[in-house]
Amino acid sequence: MGEADEGGIARKWWIKFKDESVFAKYTPFFVCLASGSLNCDTFMHFISQDVHFLKAFALAYELAEECADDEEDKLAIRKLRKRVKQKLKTLDSLVREWGFELPEEIITDDATVKCTDFLLSTASGKVEGEKVLGKIETPFEKIKVAAYTLSAISPCMRLFEVIAKEIQTLLNPDDGSHLYKKWIDYYCSQSFQESALQTEELLDKLSVLLTGEELEVIKKLYYKAIKLHVNFFAAQPVKQQTTVPLSWVKDPVEGxxxxxxxxxxxxxxxxxxxxxxxxxxxxxxxxxxxxxxxxxxxxxxxxxxxxxxxxxxxxxxxxxxxxxxxxxxxxxxxxxxxxxxxxxxxxxxxxxxxxxxxxxxxxxxxxxxxxxxxxxxxxxxxxxxxxxxxxxxxxxxxxxxxxxxxxxxxxxxxxxxxxxxxxxxxxxxxxxxxxxxxxxxxxxxxxxxxxxxxxxxxxxxxxxxxxxxxxxxxxxxxxxxxxxxxxxxxxxxxxxxxxxxxxxxxxxxxxxxxxxxxxxxxxxxxxxxxxxxxxxxxxxxxxxxxxxxxxxxxxxxxx
Missing domain, CATH: 3.40.50.1000 (HAD superfamily/HAD-like)
Structure with a gap:
C-alpha cells in the first residue's frame, strides 16, 4: 500500500511512464494530424477503429461496475459507461460534425484487436492473459478486478488528452482551416478531461486496500496499456511523405x-x-x-x-x-x-x-x-x-x-x-x-x-x-x-x-x-x-x- 500512500497511483504511474506518450506523439499519424495535412482516408480509418474501442470500453466499464461494492463507486462507473455508450450512439453525427463520414465497412486492425482483447481479458479477471483469478466471489476479489480494469483504461484516456492538448497549443485559434481542429478540441474538452480524471480517481480509490504485489500487477497493466496504444498509433496506415522518423526520410540507397x-x-x-x-x-x-x-x-x-x-x-x-x-x-x-x-x-x-x-x-x-x-x-x-x-x-x-x-x-x-x-x-x-x-x-x-x-x-x-x-x-x-x-x-x-x-x-x-x-x-x-x-x-x-x-x-x- 506504500505506493498509493504517496499520492494517486494513476498520476504517479502516468509520470513514471509519460515518456511512452512521446513515442505516440512522434508517429507519422500524429505529426501529420497536428499539421492538418493527414490524409482523410487515414483519419477515417483511424476513426473507424474507435467504434471497436468504444464497445470494448463500454463493456469493460460494465464489468468493473459489477465488481465494485460501493454504491457511490458503482454510480461513478455507470456514468462513465453511459458517456461512452452515448458517444458510440452519436459517433456518426459527431464525425459528420468534424467534416467526415464513417466508412460503410469497418475492418478491425491487428493493433486494435490487441488493445481491445487486452482490455476485455483484464476486465474478465485475467491478468496479461495468463493469470486467471478463478471464480470471482469475494468482495475483495471483485474490487481487485475493478481496479485492474481501470488500470487498463486510465492511461489510454490520459494519452489522448495529453497529446491533443499539446497539439492544440500549436494551432491558431482563429484559423478554421485545420481539418482536424474539432477532433482535437473534443479531446481537450472539459467533458473528456472530467471522464479521464474520474477514471483515475476511481483507480486510486479502488487500489487503496491492495497489497504491494497487487499494486505491482496494476503497474504492469498500466504500462502495457500505454505500450499497446503506442503500437496502435504507430500502426496507422499513413500513406504520404512524412518528416518522421528521420531514418525513414533519408534516401534508402545512398543516404x-x-x-x-x-x-x-x-x-x-x-x-x-x-x-x-x-x-x-x-x-x-x-x-x-x-x-x-x-x-x-x-x-x-x-x-x-x-x-x-x-x-x-x-x-x-x-x-x-x-x-x-x-x-x-x-x-x-x-x-x-x-x-x-x-x-x-x-x-x-x-x-x-x-x-x-x-x-x-x-x-x-x-x-x-x-x-x-x-x-x-x-x-x-x-x-x-x-x-x-x-x-x-x-x-x-x-x-x-x-x-x-x-x-x-x-x-x-x-x-x-x-x-x-x-x-x-x-x-x-x-x-x-x-x-x-x-x-x-x-x-x-x-x-x-x-x-x-x-x-x-x-x-x-x-x-x-x-x-x-x-x-x-x-x-x-x-x-x-x-x-x-x-x-x-x-x-x-x-x-x-x-x-x-x-x-x-x-x-x-x-x-x-x-x-x-x-x-x-x-x-x-x-x-x-x-x-x-x-x-x-x-x-x-x-x-x-x-x-x-x-x-x-x-x-x-x-x-
Whole structure:
C-alpha cells in the first residue's frame, strides 16, 4: 500500500511512464494530424477503429461496475459507461460534425484487436492473459478486478488528452482551416478531461486496500496499456511523405545519417570528471601506504579530497566569471556566428587553464585502467538514455537490413575514453581527451585532443571529410553544454537536451533561435505536398530543443 500512500497511483504511474506518450506523439499519424495535412482516408480509418474501442470500453466499464461494492463507486462507473455508450450512439453525427463520414465497412486492425482483447481479458479477471483469478466471489476479489480494469483504461484516456492538448497549443485559434481542429478540441474538452480524471480517481480509490504485489500487477497493466496504444498509433496506415522518423526520410540507397553526441550532461546526469576524482580518492584509501620507488607516488585520500574540493570550487566560480564576461558585450538582434566563435575562444582559454590545473594537481595520478572501466558500469545516465538505440547499441541491430548508413560518434572534453566506453556506449566511436598510462596506471597527464569548442568543431568537420556526397549526408548533433554550441550549429540538425542555462544564455546573446523539435516537425510537415520529396534544410542559427531522450529516439528511429 506504500505506493498509493504517496499520492494517486494513476498520476504517479502516468509520470513514471509519460515518456511512452512521446513515442505516440512522434508517429507519422500524429505529426501529420497536428499539421492538418493527414490524409482523410487515414483519419477515417483511424476513426473507424474507435467504434471497436468504444464497445470494448463500454463493456469493460460494465464489468468493473459489477465488481465494485460501493454504491457511490458503482454510480461513478455507470456514468462513465453511459458517456461512452452515448458517444458510440452519436459517433456518426459527431464525425459528420468534424467534416467526415464513417466508412460503410469497418475492418478491425491487428493493433486494435490487441488493445481491445487486452482490455476485455483484464476486465474478465485475467491478468496479461495468463493469470486467471478463478471464480470471482469475494468482495475483495471483485474490487481487485475493478481496479485492474481501470488500470487498463486510465492511461489510454490520459494519452489522448495529453497529446491533443499539446497539439492544440500549436494551432491558431482563429484559423478554421485545420481539418482536424474539432477532433482535437473534443479531446481537450472539459467533458473528456472530467471522464479521464474520474477514471483515475476511481483507480486510486479502488487500489487503496491492495497489497504491494497487487499494486505491482496494476503497474504492469498500466504500462502495457500505454505500450499497446503506442503500437496502435504507430500502426496507422499513413500513406504520404512524412518528416518522421528521420531514418525513414533519408534516401534508402545512398543516404548517410551521421549521429554525433556529447557525453557529459548529455548522456550522463553528472560531470564524469568528478567520478574520476572520486574514484581516485576511494582507491587511494586502499593503496599500499608503503609505496615502492617503482610505483607512482599518490597523495593520501584526505589530501586528494581537499585538493579536488578546491579545484571544483574554483572551476565553478571562474566558469561563471567567464560566462558573465562574455555576456557583458551587447546582445545582437540577429544570429551572429563570428561573434559567437570569438566569445567561445574565451571559454576555450578558460578550459585549457583548468585542464592544466588538474594535471598539475596530480589528482588523477595512480588511477588503474581496470578500475576506470569498472566505474563506467555505474555511470548515472540521463533518463531514457540507456534505453535509447544510440546508447545501447540497438541501432546497428535494428537496421542491419537497412541500406541507410548510420555512423555514430561521441565527442567529449571528458579526459577518459575508457570511462565513456561502457557497455551503454559501445555503439559509438569515441573522440575525447585521454589519460596517459604506464602499465595501466595513470600518470595524471592528459593527452588533450578536445579541450575547447573550437577543437570539438574541428573534430566534427574532420570526421565528415570522409563523406563524398554532401547532398546525401545528413548530420545530427546532440549536445547540452556551451562547448557544444558550434557543433550544434554546424550540424544539419542540432538537438539541445538538458537544462544548461549557460548554453541558452550564450545562444540567446548571439541570436541563436531555440525551437521545440516537435513543433518544428509539424511546421515542416505542412510544407510537404503530395508527391514532393522531402529534404531537411539546415536553418542557420536554429537549434531544436527536447525535454527527454525519448523525443530523440522517437524522432530518429520511431518506436
Amino acid at each position: 548517410h545519417l551521421t549521429l554525433f553526441c556529447d557525453f557529459d550532461w548529455t548522456c550522463t546526469a553528472f560531470d564524469s570528471s568528478s567520478i574520476l576524482a572520486e574514484l581516485a580518492i576511494v582507491t587511494a584509501q586502499k593503496s599500499d601506504p608503503d609505496q615502492s620507488e617503482g610505483k607512482l607516488t599518490r597523495m593520501s585520500s584526505a589530501d586528494l579530497r581537499n585538493t579536488w574540493d578546491v579545484l571544483s570550487t574554483k572551476y565553478t566560480e571562474e566558469y561563471e566569471q567567464c560566462i558573465e564576461s562574455i555576456m557583458s558585450s551587447e546582445a545582437v538582434a540577429e544570429f551572429e556566428y563570428e561573434g559567437l566563435c570569438e566569445a567561445l575562444k574565451q571559454l576555450a582559454y578558460f578550459e585549457k587553464n583548468e585542464n592544466s590545473r588538474v594535471v598539475q594537481s596530480g589528482v588523477l595520478k595512480g588511477l588503474n585502467l581496470e578500475d576506470i572501466k569498472r566505474a563506467s558500469q555505474h555511470l548515472i545516465f540521463q533518463d531514457g538514455c540507456r534505453r535509447s538505440a544510440f546508447a545501447s547499441g540497438i541501432l546497428s541491430e535494428t537496421y542491419k537490413s537497412c541500406i541507410i548508413h548510420f555512423r555514430e560518434h561521441t565527442l567529449s572534453e571528458n579526459s577518459s575514453a575508457p570511462l565513456m566506453l561502457s557497455g551503454d556506449l559501445n555503439a559509438f566511436r569515441v573522440h575525447s581527451n585521454e589519460l596517459v598510462y604506464e602499465e595501466s596506471i595513470s600518470t595524471g597527464e592528459i593527452v588533450n585532443k578536445l579541450e575547447s569548442p573550437l577543437e570539438k568543431l574541428q573534430a566534427f568537420n574532420d570526421i565528415l571529410k570522409d563523406h563524398s556526397n554532401d547532398e546525401q549526408n545528413l548530420t545530427v548533433y546532440i549536445g547540452g553544454s556551451p562547448g557544444d554550441l558550434l557543433c550544434l550549429l554546424e550540424a544539419d540538425i542540432g538537438i539541445v537536451i538538458g537544462s544548461s542555462s549557460s548554453l541558452r544564455r550564450l545562444g540567446d546573446h548571439f541570436g541563436v533561435s531555440f525551437v521545440p523539435l516537435f513543433s518544428s516537425l509539424v511546421e515542416r510537415q505542412k510544407e510537404l505536398v503530395d508527391g514532393s520529396s522531402y529534404k531537411w534544410k539546415r536553418l542557420p542559427g536554429t537549434l531544436y530543443t527536447v525535454s527527454s531522450w525519448a523525443e530523440i529516439h522517437a524522432f530518429i528511429l520511431g518506436q
